[in-house]
Amino acid sequence: xxxxxxxxxxxxxxxxxxxxLILHTLKKxxxxxxxxxxxDGAEALDLxxxxxxxxxxxxxxxxKVIFLDLKLPKINxxxxxxxxxxxxxxxxxxxxxxxxxxxxxDIKKAYELGVNSYVVKPVVFSDFKNVVQKMGFYWLLVNxxxx
Amino acid sequence: MKEKLKLxxxxxxxxxxxxxxxxxxxHGYETEFILEKEYQLLNDKILKESELTRxxxxxxxxxxxxxxxxxxxxxxxxxxxxxxxxxxxxxTLKFRYVNRGARENLxxxxxxxxxxxxxxxxxxxxxTLFLKLIRPLKNKTLKIHHFKTVHKxxxxxxxxxxxxLQYYEFEEYREFLAxxxxxxxxxxxxxEIQTQHAYLDSLIATAPEAIVILDNSDKVIRIxxxxxxxxxxxxxxxxxxxxxxLIVPERLKNEGLKATLDVTSGKSISFESxxxxxxxxxxxxxxxxxxxxxxxxxxxxxxxxRDISEKKLAELEIKSLxxxxxxxxxxxxAQLIAANKELEAFAYSVSHDLxxxxxxxxxxxNILLEDYxxxxxxxxxxxxxxxxxxxxxxGQLIDDLLRFSRFGRAEISLQNVNMKELVSSVFYELxxxxxxxxxxxxxxxxxxxxxxxxLIKQVWINLISNAIKFTSHKTQPEITINxxxxxxxxxxxxxxxxxxxxxQYKNKLFGVFQRLxxxxxxxxxxVGLAIVxxxxxxxxxxxxAESELNNGATFYFSLxxxxxxx
Numbered sequence: 001x002x003x004x005x006x007x008x009x010x011x012x013x014x015x016x017x018x019x020x021l022i023l024h025t026l027k028k029x030x031x032x033x034x035x036x037x038x039x040d041g042a043e044a045l046d047l048x049x050x051x052x053x054x055x056x057x058x059x060x061x062x063x064k065v066i067f068l069d070l071k072l073p074k075i076n077x078x079x080x081x082x083x084x085x086x087x088x089x090x091x092x093x094x095x096x097x098x099x100x101x102x103x104x105x106d107i108k109k110a111y112e113l114g115v116n117s118y119v120v121k122p123v124v125f126s127d128f129k130n131v132v133q134k135m136g137f138y139w140l141l142v143n144x145x146x147x
Numbered sequence: 148m149k150e151k152l153k154l155x156x157x158x159x160x161x162x163x164x165x166x167x168x169x170x171x172x173x174h175g176y177e178t179e180f181i182l183e184k185e186y187q188l189l190n191d192k193i194l195k196e197s198e199l200t201r202x203x204x205x206x207x208x209x210x211x212x213x214x215x216x217x218x219x220x221x222x223x224x225x226x227x228x229x230x231x232x233x234x235x236x237x238x239t240l241k242f243r244y245v246n247r248g249a250r251e252n253l254x255x256x257x258x259x260x261x262x263x264x265x266x267x268x269x270x271x272x273x274x275t276l277f278l279k280l281i282r283p284l285k286n287k288t289l290k291i292h293h294f295k296t297v298h299k300x301x302x303x304x305x306x307x308x309x310x311x312l313q314y315y316e317f318e319e320y321r322e323f324l325a326x327x328x329x330x331x332x333x334x335x336x337x338x339e340i341q342t343q344h345a346y347l348d349s350l351i352a353t354a355p356e357a358i359v360i361l362d363n364s365d366k367v368i369r370i371x372x373x374x375x376x377x378x379x380x381x382x383x384x385x386x387x388x389x390x391x392x393l394i395v396p397e398r399l400k401n402e403g404l405k406a407t408l409d410v411t412s413g414k415s416i417s418f419e420s421x422x423x424x425x426x427x428x429x430x431x432x433x434x435x436x437x438x439x440x441x442x443x444x445x446x447x448x449x450x451x452x453r454d455i456s457e458k459k460l461a462e463l464e465i466k467s468l469x470x471x472x473x474x475x476x477x478x479x480x481a482q483l484i485a486a487n488k489e490l491e492a493f494a495y496s497v498s499h500d501l502x503x504x505x506x507x508x509x510x511x512x513n514i515l516l517e518d519y520x521x522x523x524x525x526x527x528x529x530x531x532x533x534x535x536x537x538x539x540x541x542g543q544l545i546d547d548l549l550r551f552s553r554f555g556r557a558e559i560s561l562q563n564v565n566m567k568e569l570v571s572s573v574f575y576e577l578x579x580x581x582x583x584x585x586x587x588x589x590x591x592x593x594x595x596x597x598x599x600x601x602l603i604k605q606v607w608i609n610l611i612s613n614a615i616k617f618t619s620h621k622t623q624p625e626i627t628i629n630x631x632x633x634x635x636x637x638x639x640x641x642x643x644x645x646x647x648x649x650x651q652y653k654n655k656l657f658g659v660f661q662r663l664x665x666x667x668x669x670x671x672x673x674v675g676l677a678i679v680x681x682x683x684x685x686x687x688x689x690x691x692a693e694s695e696l697n698n699g700a701t702f703y704f705s706l707x708x709x710x711x712x713x
Contacts, residue, residue, distance in 0.1 A: 017507035024514060071499050100499040100506075123505045123542030125513035125535075 006062030008034040008140060012044040012080065013069045013098075018121065022067065022098075025132040031140050041075025044068075045083060048090060063093050065139035070099040070106055078109055085114040092146045094139055151177045163211060230326050233265070237285060237314065237321035240264035240277075252329060254301035265325070270305070271296045281323065284314040295330070306331050357452040360439070365390050365407045368447060377432075377454055379425030390450070394422045396429055410436040410448045419455065431459040494552050501545055509538040547674040551659060554678050559599045559685055566593050566639070569600070570628055573607040577615060586615065586624045593630035594637045596706045602682045603706075609675040610641050610702055616669055617645030617700065635707055636688065642701040647694040656692055679704070 009026075013019040019037050026035065036058075038044035043053070044066075050057030066084070070077035077097065084090040096117040097110050110118050119135060122128045168178040225232055231249030235242045242260045250257060253268065266277055283289035292312040297305045311326045351358055357374035359367055367385045375381055378394050385393060395403030402420060409416050415437040423429045436450040512534045516523070523531065570590050578586065611626065618624035627642045648656070648663045655661040657680035662673040683690045683704045694700035 015503050015507075017511070018503055021506065021510040021514075024510075100502040121502070121506060123502050123509060123545075124539045125506070125510040128506060128510060129513075 005034050006059045007036050008062060008064045009067065009136075010036050010038060010044065010047065010063065010065075011067045012038045012041065012072065012077070013067070014039050014072050015069070018069070021125070021128065022132050025129050026136050029133055029136060031136050040073040041077065041080040044072075044080055045075065048084070060089060060093065064143070064145050065135075066093060066095045067098045067135070068095055070097060070101055070110075078106070078113065081110060081113045081115060094143065094145070096135060096139065098135070151179060230328055231308075233323075233325040233327065235265060235323050235325070237281075237323055240266065243322065249327065252300070252306070253298065259301075268298050269296055270299050281312070281314070284312065284323070287314075298327075298329075307334050357454075358449060359385075359390060359452075360447055360449045361390055361407075362447055363411055363445060365411065365448075367393070374452070377424065377452065378422070384425075394424070394452075396421060396423045406434065406436060407448075410438055410450070411445075413438050413445060419459075422452065430454055430456045490552065494549055497545060498549050502542065505538050505542050505545075509535055509542070512538070548659075551674050551678055551681070554602070554605070554681050557599075557602060557685070559602065561597045562600055564595060564598055564600050564603060566595050566630070569604060570607055570611070573604060574611055574626075577608065577612050586618065586626060589625075589627040591627075591629050593628060593639065594632050596637050596708070598686055598706055599682075602685070606679045606682050606704070609679045613675060613702075614641060614643040614645065614700075616671070617647070617664075618643050619645075619669075621645060636705045637708075638703055638705045640701055640703050642699065644699040647696050647698050647700045648692075649696045650694060653692060653694075657690065 011019055011022055013022070016039075019039075023035070023037070036047060038047050046052035047054045047058065048060070068077050068080060072080070077099070081095055081097070084093065084095060091114070094116040095114075096119060097115050098119050098121055099106070100121055107118055117135075119131060122131060164180050168180070171178050226246050227248070228246055229248055230246075231252060232244075232246040233242060233249060234244040241262065241264055245253075245255075245257060245260045250260065253260075255263070266272060266274060269277070272280070280292065280294075284292055290313065293310070294312075295307065295309050298308050299305055307330050309328045309330050313324050315322060315324060351360075351369075351371050354371055355373060357377045358371045359374055360369040362368055367388050367390055370378075370380065370382055370385050374385075380393060391400065391403040391407060399421060406416055406418070415435075417433070417435050419431065419433050421429050422432045422434075431454070432452045433455050434450060434452055436448060438445045439447045439449055512531050516528065516531045516535070520528070567590055570593065574588055574590075578588075614626045615624070618626065621644060623644075625644045628640070629642075630637055630639045632638075646664065646669070652663050655663065657676050659674060659677040661677070662671060664671070680690055683706070687707050688705045690702070690704040692700060692702045
């Protein structure tokens with residue numbers, strides 16, 4: 001199903017409730033139809049480079065944004081970010097860190113690795129909804145991706 | 148042919164007439180003497196006699212006068228001699244002459260003494276003993292007898308004397324001459340010297356430190372009791388031995404030689420080293436050495452030793468204690484660093500892991516309330532909104548807790564801070580809301596201080612926002628900020644006329660999550676003052692407060708001039 005339409009958003013999030021809340025919000029805004037969820041860092045990389053359980057490579061040029069959590073099983077968010085930004089095939093894809101952590105070293109490291117945005121997920125849902133809406137709106141509709 | 152002279156001669160020179168006439172005969176004159184009283188008519192003729200004759204005559208007269216004078220002088224000297232001079236008869240032993248000095252000292256007159264013998268003055272002698280004493284003088288086997296005894300005065304008191312006794316025979320006289328000295332003073336002086344000696348002697352002997360006296364070639368002259376105790380040598384073992392051979396361990400020979408060389412060349416030395424006793428046992432001593440001078444000449448040297456083994460042991464113990472203390476501090480520091488790392492990891496985990504489920508609770512409940520609003524009755528709607536509020540509140544608590552722990556780990560960076568400017572800008576930032584527009588805010592000319600700008604700004608934010616919060620129910624809120632300078636610190640005060648607090652809970656003011664007011668009256672979570680307290684403590688300052696319920700509160704905090712980094 002997903003493979004028919006080109007994927008525009010990948011959400012890398014191991015916390016399924018967070019993933020669901022993101023999805024819920026994006027759906028309400030009608031911008032969730034071309035979206036994939038990866039539950040850990042390894043799955044995210046497989047998905048992006050067509051490896052392992054995902055032999056069919058997705059169309060990277062159609063990808064508008066990757067929402068990336070930091071605390072992930074197997075391969076953590078910063079490692080995923082590093083690999084993406086070092087690979088010429090993926091380094092142009094906007095990556096937004098969407099995390100619970102507001103620890104200084106994480107933020108610094110993320111920017112050093114070339115992250116495009118760093119957002120802390122608010123606890124209160126009204127704030128959370130606000131952030132996700134704005135992020136989705138900005139990266140999917142406002143931002144011009146590389147052609 | 149001889150010329151005949153007629154001479155007048157004074158009566159008292161009658162005896163000299165023959166001498167004069169023989170003298171004149173040598174010059175060619177025969178003399179006829181006329182006694183003075185017969186002298187009448189011949190006056191003119193005598194005056195005409197030759198000059199030579201006159202001179203000879205005068206010289207004879209002068210000699211005679213001098214001889215007389217000498218006799219007088221001799222007896223004067225003897226009489227007034229400071230020595231006591233006694234002359235007594237060899238047979239009867241009775242005094243023939245005793246000079247004035249002796250008479251005065253004894254308290255006898257000459258008349259009394261002519262009836263006394265030396266035995267009456269010398270209580271230490273019996274008659275036999277005295278005869279035995281003078282016999283060798285009398286038979287001339289001995290020229291002079293020199294001895295000491297005592298004299299007894301007329302009043303019975305005694306005094307020590309030194310006697311020089313000799314015997315002479317002159318014409319028909321057989322007499323003893325005793326020249327005697329009262330040696331009371333000399334004995335007193337000698338006793339004084341002996342007393343001094345005794346003091347020094349017992350001082351050296353019983354001194355609590357080992358003392359050795361060496362001659363100029365480092366040979367032992369004397370040691371004291373403590374030396375024997377410490378080193379095991381007796382006086383008889385040690386005397387005449389080289390000090391270095393006795394107590395310096397073989398491997399320290401050079402040090403010992405240098406020390407003795409220094410002292411014998413006139414230097415004073417002081418050092419700590421190892422010495423050995425008679426059995427070869429070694430121990431730590433302190434050594435003090437100095438030369439001894441007499442009349443500017445170095446006559447000997449002395450050395451003082453003290454056994455400092457215990458002190459050295461204590462020093463070593465302290466050293467090892469210090470080392471183990473340092474090791475412990477290092478260990479503890481490492482543990483502390485590890486604990487801090489753990490705490491950081493914990494904080495990270497809390498910030499990440501606790502937020503996610505809270506977000507889920509809050510998010511899903513929100514969705515429930517929005518998307519299923521028409522299915523929920525009023526009670527259901529109320530319950531879901533309580534869940535939403537509670538999870539929101541918990542999120543804030545977690546954020547505050549993290550903020551608090553972050554302040555604890557912050558590094559202080561000191562700079563000069565314009566306090567009045569800081570306070571005013573904080574108040575301005577905090578009073579954008581309408582209700583606080585009518586606050587009477589006074590800041591006097593408060594002192595500046597060196598502190599961490601960002602941290603102290605946080606202090607003012609928390610204190611001023613508290614003051615604003617707790618005066619919000621007042622019709623005329625007032626906040627006053629002051630400072631006073633003392634010797635080492637500046638004390639800042641912030642006073643408000645708000646709700647205040649009960650002083651019996653003042654100990655709970657600065658604890659984390661401690662609240663003295665209900666949320667219904669004043670919102671808050673009990674972290675603000677805990678953060679303030681922590682920041683002030685990081686500056687080595689103090690914070691305290693005074694208040695009366697419903698009658699305002701005053702918070703004080705002090706910042707020292709020089710803050711040691713913790």
